[in-house]
Amino acid sequence: MAAEEIKELCQSHNIPVELIQCRVNEIETYMDGVHLICTTARVDRSFGDIPLVHGMPFVSGVGIEALQNKILTILQG
Numbered sequence: 001m002a003a004e005e006i007k008e009l010c011q012s013h014n015i016p017v018e019l020i021q022c023r024v025n026e027i028e029t030y031m032d033g034v035h036l037i038c039t040t041a042r043v044d045r046s047f048g049d050i051p052l053v054h055g056m057p058f059v060s061g062v063g064i065e066a067l068q069n070k071i072l073t074i075l076q077g
Contacts, residue, residue, distance in 0.1 A: 053070055
Protein backbone atom coordinates (compact mmCIF):
# COMPACT_ATOMS: atom_id res chain seq x y z
CA MET A 1 0.00 0.00 0.00
CA ALA A 2 2.71 2.53 0.95
CA ALA A 3 4.77 1.54 -2.09
CA GLU A 4 1.85 2.20 -4.43
CA GLU A 5 1.16 5.57 -2.77
CA ILE A 6 4.78 6.61 -3.23
CA LYS A 7 4.77 5.45 -6.84
CA GLU A 8 1.65 7.49 -7.60
CA LEU A 9 3.04 10.53 -5.76
CA CYS A 10 6.27 10.43 -7.75
CA GLN A 11 4.48 9.91 -11.06
CA SER A 12 2.18 12.87 -10.41
CA HIS A 13 5.25 15.08 -9.80
CA ASN A 14 7.30 13.68 -12.72
CA ILE A 15 9.89 12.11 -10.42
CA PRO A 16 11.40 8.94 -11.88
CA VAL A 17 11.00 6.13 -9.38
CA GLU A 18 12.15 2.56 -8.94
CA LEU A 19 10.59 0.90 -5.92
CA ILE A 20 11.89 -2.08 -4.02
CA GLN A 21 9.62 -3.59 -1.40
CA CYS A 22 11.38 -5.72 1.21
CA ARG A 23 11.49 -6.67 4.87
CA VAL A 24 13.27 -4.40 7.35
CA ASN A 25 16.05 -6.95 7.83
CA GLU A 26 16.66 -6.90 4.04
CA ILE A 27 17.07 -3.11 3.67
CA GLU A 28 20.87 -3.19 3.75
CA THR A 29 20.84 -5.58 0.79
CA TYR A 30 19.18 -2.93 -1.39
CA MET A 31 20.85 0.29 -0.16
CA ASP A 32 23.09 0.91 -3.18
CA GLY A 33 21.76 3.94 -5.06
CA VAL A 34 18.78 4.43 -2.73
CA HIS A 35 17.49 7.98 -2.17
CA LEU A 36 14.77 7.23 0.40
CA ILE A 37 13.67 4.46 2.74
CA CYS A 38 10.02 4.32 3.74
CA THR A 39 8.91 1.72 6.24
CA THR A 40 5.62 0.90 7.89
CA ALA A 41 7.48 -1.08 10.55
CA ARG A 42 9.15 0.42 13.60
CA VAL A 43 12.82 1.04 12.85
CA ASP A 44 15.05 2.55 15.52
CA ARG A 45 18.25 2.89 13.54
CA SER A 46 19.65 4.87 10.67
CA PHE A 47 20.94 3.74 7.31
CA GLY A 48 23.85 6.08 6.75
CA ASP A 49 22.93 9.22 4.85
CA ILE A 50 19.72 7.73 3.40
CA PRO A 51 16.62 9.52 4.73
CA LEU A 52 14.15 7.26 6.54
CA VAL A 53 10.45 8.11 6.73
CA HIS A 54 7.71 6.17 8.46
CA GLY A 55 4.92 5.26 6.05
CA MET A 56 2.16 4.60 8.60
CA PRO A 57 0.13 7.59 7.38
CA PHE A 58 -0.37 5.68 4.11
CA VAL A 59 -1.91 2.86 6.14
CA SER A 60 -3.85 4.85 8.75
CA GLY A 61 -4.84 7.81 6.60
CA VAL A 62 -3.69 10.24 9.30
CA GLY A 63 -0.96 12.67 8.25
CA ILE A 64 -0.77 11.65 4.59
CA GLU A 65 -0.31 15.17 3.24
CA ALA A 66 2.56 15.94 5.63
CA LEU A 67 4.27 12.67 4.70
CA GLN A 68 3.79 13.31 0.99
CA ASN A 69 5.34 16.77 1.38
CA LYS A 70 8.27 15.32 3.30
CA ILE A 71 8.87 12.68 0.62
CA LEU A 72 8.69 15.27 -2.16
CA THR A 73 11.12 17.55 -0.33
CA ILE A 74 13.60 14.70 0.02
CA LEU A 75 13.30 13.45 -3.56
CA GLN A 76 13.27 16.85 -5.22
CA GLY A 77 16.39 17.80 -3.29
